[in-house]
Amino acid sequence: MTLFLSLLLNGLSLGALYALIALGFSVIFKASEVVSFMHGSLLLFGAYTTARLAADLPFGVAVLLGIGLTAGVGLLVERLLINRLRGSSVISLAILTIGVDIILVTELTRRIGSDILNMPAPWGGDVIRIGDVGITTNRAYAMLVAAVLIALFFAAFRFSDWGVAMRANAEDGETAALMGIKPGRVSALAWVVGAGLAAVAGLFLVGSPTPGVAPGIQAVALRAFPAAILGGLDSTGGALVGGLIIGLAESFASGYQDQILFLGRGFGDVVPYVVMILVLLVRPSGLFGTRELTRV
Amino acid sequence: MSDTATRTLGDEIVATPMAPASGRAKLLKMLVPLVAFAAMLAVPIFVEPFWTQVGFGVFAAAIGAIGLNLLVGTTGQLSLAHAFFLAVGAATYCYVSGESGGTATEVGGLGLPPVVGMLCGVALAGLAGLLFSPIAARLRGIYLGVASLGLVFIGQHLMNTLEEVTGGFNGRATPIFAVPGFSFGSSDPDLFVLGIPFGEAEREWYLGLFLLAAAWWFAHNLLRSRPGRALQTLRDSETAAAVMGVNVQAYKARVFLLSSMYAGLAGVLVALSIGAIAPESFTLEVSVLYLAMIVLGGLGSVGGAVAGAAFVSALPVIFQRYADVLPLLSQPGQGGLSAPQGARILFGLTIIAVVLFQPAGLAGLARRRPRRPARTTSVAPSTAPAQGSTP
Numbered sequence: 001m002t003l004f005l006s007l008l009l010n011g012l013s014l015g016a017l018y019a020l021i022a023l024g025f026s027v028i029f030k031a032s033e034v035v036s037f038m039h040g041s042l043l044l045f046g047a048y049t050t051a052r053l054a055a056d057l058p059f060g061v062a063v064l065l066g067i068g069l070t071a072g073v074g075l076l077v078e079r080l081l082i083n084r085l086r087g088s089s090v091i092s093l094a095i096l097t098i099g100v101d102i103i104l105v106t107e108l109t110r111r112i113g114s115d116i117l118n119m120p121a122p123w124g125g126d127v128i129r130i131g132d133v134g135i136t137t138n139r140a141y142a143m144l145v146a147a148v149l150i151a152l153f154f155a156a157f158r159f160s161d162w163g164v165a166m167r168a169n170a171e172d173g174e175t176a177a178l179m180g181i182k183p184g185r186v187s188a189l190a191w192v193v194g195a196g197l198a199a200v201a202g203l204f205l206v207g208s209p210t211p212g213v214a215p216g217i218q219a220v221a222l223r224a225f226p227a228a229i230l231g232g233l234d235s236t237g238g239a240l241v242g243g244l245i246i247g248l249a250e251s252f253a254s255g256y257q258d259q260i261l262f263l264g265r266g267f268g269d270v271v272p273y274v275v276m277i278l279v280l281l282v283r284p285s286g287l288f289g290t291r292e293l294t295r296v
Numbered sequence: 297m298s299d300t301a302t303r304t305l306g307d308e309i310v311a312t313p314m315a316p317a318s319g320r321a322k323l324l325k326m327l328v329p330l331v332a333f334a335a336m337l338a339v340p341i342f343v344e345p346f347w348t349q350v351g352f353g354v355f356a357a358a359i360g361a362i363g364l365n366l367l368v369g370t371t372g373q374l375s376l377a378h379a380f381f382l383a384v385g386a387a388t389y390c391y392v393s394g395e396s397g398g399t400a401t402e403v404g405g406l407g408l409p410p411v412v413g414m415l416c417g418v419a420l421a422g423l424a425g426l427l428f429s430p431i432a433a434r435l436r437g438i439y440l441g442v443a444s445l446g447l448v449f450i451g452q453h454l455m456n457t458l459e460e461v462t463g464g465f466n467g468r469a470t471p472i473f474a475v476p477g478f479s480f481g482s483s484d485p486d487l488f489v490l491g492i493p494f495g496e497a498e499r500e501w502y503l504g505l506f507l508l509a510a511a512w513w514f515a516h517n518l519l520r521s522r523p524g525r526a527l528q529t530l531r532d533s534e535t536a537a538a539v540m541g542v543n544v545q546a547y548k549a550r551v552f553l554l555s556s557m558y559a560g561l562a563g564v565l566v567a568l569s570i571g572a573i574a575p576e577s578f579t580l581e582v583s584v585l586y587l588a589m590i591v592l593g594g595l596g597s598v599g600g601a602v603a604g605a606a607f608v609s610a611l612p613v614i615f616q617r618y619a620d621v622l623p624l625l626s627q628p629g630q631g632g633l634s635a636p637q638g639a640r641i642l643f644g645l646t647i648i649a650v651v652l653f654q655p656a657g658l659a660g661l662a663r664r665r666p667r668r669p670a671r672t673t674s675v676a677p678s679t680a681p682a683q684g685s686t687p
Contacts, residue, residue, distance in 0.1 A: 096652075102640055106644070280443050
């Protein structure tokens with residue numbers, strides 16, 4: 001029972017981080033029709049810059065700067081590349097982000113080299129215990145911050161001008177443009193938000209129990225892909241649910257590894273994809289995604 | 297729906313049968329590939345084994361790229377699963393033709409002739425594609441892309457887990473290819489052509505060249521046949537295809553089968569070219585590089601896929617070899633840009649440049665100039681509605 005509770009808690013915190021990344025995916029997709037394959041490198045970029053800056057600056061400042069810089073990269077990509085290709089097919093836009101991703105990851109991997117950068121967070125590797133159940137302080141904060149950010153995001157999405165513009169743009173781009181909503185601005189803001197969320201997730205993902213900033217963490221961002229897809233790519237609520245499902249599934253599959261050994265060691269890393277394929281088999285547009293209609 | 301790449305591609309397909317080709321142009325069109333093929337036959341006599349080895353790698357990649365292009369470029373089904381199908385082909389070949397035993401990990405093997413192993417590799421990869429096609433048939437566009445991405449990770453997991461077949465994390469050696477009476481290794485029989493010893497590299501060059509020629513020829517003819525046109529209609533609009541009497545699900549399943557068979561063959565050749573298989577040879581990055589090949593070469597073009605494959609698979613090796621002369625590159629361990637990293641950054645930049653400025657890829661560049669004059673009359677009616685439909 002203790003194991004179950006601790007897996008549940010850790011799964012929830014992991015899921016909250018996945019949800020943050022997946023939310024970024026779906027905001028970007030809604031606003032600019034781009035499936036961002038470069039989220040892994042954005043996450044890595046955020047974690048890397050924060051860790052490097054924190055060597056000289058106070059931790060809080062470094063975090064803010066890291067998030068800001070990552071958002072800046074997102075903005076730059078949107079302004080310089082995506083904006084020029086408005087209306088291109090989803091596939092060629094996705095391929096474009098793969099191109100950016102290759103460059104960013106190669107450069108970051110080279111800079112990181114073989115050493116592992118530590119995220120000098122003030123809470124370090126502490127563990128919080130509630131009865132018998134333990135969770136690292138890092139993951140507890142992650143859950144808290146993610147919950148606050150997600151709540152903020154949904155409030156902004158519902159009530160702010162940006163949220164209204166965004167929803168209008170996603171609903172019917174042409175009409176929205178006629179009403180004076182600039183599609184370029186909506187999409188630029190979406191990229192800033194998406195990249196910023198990825199940076200926040202990156203910040204926590206490299207902390208304990210993960211050893212530090214290593215190129216491998218971009219694989220984690222890839223596991224948020226199933227989260228976004230199984231929730232429905234164009235549904236922000238779906239991203240949240242998808243993130244939690246994937247986080248819990250992964251946590252339980254790793255924790256009960258010995259009971260499911262017939263599936264092979266390290267099955268936890270694959271579980272997100274298996275879950276995604278199973279869900280897509282039943283619901284091809286994800287759990288909450290808009291069903292594609294074909295008009296003839 | 298129709299982006300620039302598709303439109304340009306459409307032009308070419310319409311233009312080919314209609315273009316008023318004179319007898320001489322026709323003859324030229326037939327002669328050029330033949331002369332090129334003959335020139336390729338002579339290459340191992342003139343260059344050192346390093347280049348024939350690079351060439352074999354390129355041939356392997358080119359076969360895989362042609363297969364992926366049929367799926368993504370021609371039919372418009374985004375797939376990131378290519379590395380998985382390559383892995384199926386490679387692992388099957390190693391298991392069927394390899395001997396059991398092994399040093400680091402105990403592996404099994406059936407020890408059958410390599411030709412049988414190759415055929416099994418192709419067949420099993422095709423079967424894997426066919427099994428995935430019901431899932432693929434339900435998904436569209438980007439959902440399919442991400443679902444297929446899942447296959448790569450599942451494949452990685454399988455390669456690590458099924459130690460008896462794949463050798464697990466450490467991998468296993470690839471059995472040398474042979475046909476009855478002739479081995480593609482360094483001996484048996486010893487072979488000299490014009491006084492030059494033909495070792496493994498030279499022999500494999502011919503193996504790759506003939507297989508690539510066959511693969512190219514098949515894809516080339518397929519695209520100009522009834523099924524090929526059905527696939528292109530499927531890319532442009534599934535609804536329209538269904539209305540025209542194209543059985544959408546059946547064709548999607550077939551193109552998955554075919555594309556993964558190409559991948560299976562490519563996988564066998566990649567395994568031969570590396571000399572061993574391991575999970576790290578079939579990661580997501582491999583899928584991405586194959587995608588880069590067909591985007592650079594030009595979506596939907598067979599020749600483009602081959603050119604893209606040559607560019608993507610030869611560039612890092614060439615960079616590696618000339619790292620000391622090339623600017624900006626440094627030797628490994630000096631902290632600068634290493635050869636593979638330099639190559640990767642160049643791929644990234646080229647992909648971005650191609651999507652931004654030349655969506656038809658290398659094939660589009662090649663097609664651009666000489667055919668301009670012939671186009672004005674024959675193509676106008678087909679492009680006009682396509683452009684008109686996008687407000």
